[in-house]
Amino acid sequence: MNKYLLRIVLVIIGGTVPALAQTYGTDNHQVTVQVSTITMVSVDISSISMTITGAGVPAGQDQMTATNTSSKLRWGVNSSSRKITAQTNLATPLFALNLLAVSPTQGTAAAEATLSTTAQDIMLNIGRSLGECTLQYTGIALASQGTGTDSHTITFTVTTQ
Amino acid sequence: MKTLCVMVFIAVVLFFQKATAQQIEVRGGNPVLSITTAVIGSEPTVVVNTTSTLRYRRQNRVTKITVQTSRPSQSFTLKALAQSVPLGTAAPEVTLTNGMPATDFVVNIPAGSNIRRTCTLRYTASATFAQGNSAEMGNDVHTVTYTLVRQ
Secondary structure, eight states: OHHHHHHHHHHHHHHHHHHHHHEEEEEEEEEEEEEOOOEEEEESOSOOOOOOOOTTOOTTOOEEEEEEEEEEEEEEEOSSSEEEEEEESOSSOSSEEEEEEESOSSSEEOOOEEOOSSOEEEEEOOSSEEEEEEEEEEEEEEGGGOOOOOOOOEEEEEEEO | OHHHHHHHHHHHHHHHHHHHHTSEEEESOOOEEEEOOBOTTSOBOOEEEEEEEEEEEOOSSOEEEEEEEEOTTOOSEEEEEEESOSSSEEOOOEEEOTTOOOEEEEEEEOOOSOOEEEEEEEEEEEOOGGGOOHHHHOOEEEEEEEEEEEO
C-alpha cells in the first residue's frame, strides 16, 4: 500500500516538475481603456461674403442669386444617432439665405434649408463618424426688395437625431 | 507512511508554486487609459501610460516573456511595448486582442545568475470615432497576463 502511494506521489511530482520547468512564472493586472463622449464640429472659414449683383439675370426676372462654396464643415462624433443643425442669429433678414451640405464624406445631406433662428437639419446620420462636407450658401434677392446688407452669424450644432 | 507521502507532496507543490510566483511580477497597479480629446479632422488623440513595470528573474536557461489578454467584446485598441529592457530584447509592439495566443514581449533573456531586473510597460490606447464611446460600449477592461517561459 505504501509503495503504491509513493509511486503515485512520484508520478504526480514527476509530471509537475517538467511542466513548471517550461513556465517559470506568470502574473497579470487589469488595464482599462475608457473613451469619453467626444463631439466636435468646426467650420474651416470664419467669414465669407456674398454679393448679389444681378449680373447675368435676364431682363424682367425678379429673382437674383449668388452662391458660395468656399467653406467646409468638419465633424468628429463618437456617439450614435446624431445629426447637425444650423441656425442664424438674424431674426429678420432682408434677403433669404439658403444652405445645403454638398458631397458629405459620411452621413446624408438634408434638403436645402432657408436659414432662420430655428435650428434646421443640415446633415443626418453622422453618428460615430469623422467627416466633412462643403457648405453651399445661396443668397436670394428679389429686385423688388431693393438693396441692403444682411450679416448672419450661423451656428452649427450636433444633436440627437 | 501515507501521511508522510501526502505531506511531502504538499510541500513540493507549495514550493514550486511559491518559486513560480516570484519569477515574474507586474508592479504599479491597474492602469486606466482615458481617451478624452480629439483634434478636428483627426481621430481621437491616443493615450500612453507607462506607470506599470514588469519585474522578472533571470533563469539558468535562456527565457522570454510572453503577453496575452482576456477582454471579451473588446471595443477599442490597446497596444503594449516593453521599454527600458535591461535584460533581453524588447519584441515589437503587441496589439492586445481578446483570445490572442501568447505573443513574444521580451525575448532572448540570457541564462545566468539569479538576478532580478525591471522593464517599463508602455500601454497605448486608441479609438476611432466609428468605434464609439464608453457610455455606449462600456469600458474595455483587459486582464493582461505576462508569462516567463523557456525560449
